Amino acid sequence: MPTHNLNVFALRLRLARKAKKLSQERLGILAGIDESSASARMNQYERGKHVPDFLMASKIAEILDLPTAYFYVENDLLAEIIQVSHTLSNEQKLEVLRFIKDLQDF
Structure with missing residues (x-):
């Protein structure tokens, strides 16, 4: 899904939260937002009203x-690369970096 017409942060937040099966309220509370406003704040972030x-x-x-x-x-593809590479070990990240640099030489 292209993100150019939407608030990038809002879109990625919504997708990531749903992937972890967390409610807006629960995510807000875990992030340190007061229980009474956690759901509303996260909703505002996901709608792009506030960042x-x-x-x-x-x-x-x-x-x-x-x-x-x-x-x-x-860029959606770059976001996916960042997401996937996050789980790699430092050694694996260095290997990926070397591979990317080698591609630049072509």
Whole structure:
């Protein structure tokens, strides 16, 4: 799904939260938002009405086991690469980086 017409953060947040099967309220509470406003705040983030500051975005990313950068990358393919590479070991990440650099030489 192309993201160019939507708030990138909002779209990726909604997809990531649903993939982890968390409610907006639960994710908000786990991110440190007060129970009374957790659901409403997360809903505003997912609708693109508000964008969390970087610290909150980092907390959300940690809970969803994603790198924070995933939520800001406009290119869907690059976002998927970031998402998948997040689970690799450092050694594997270096191997991927070497492979990408080798591709640049072609």
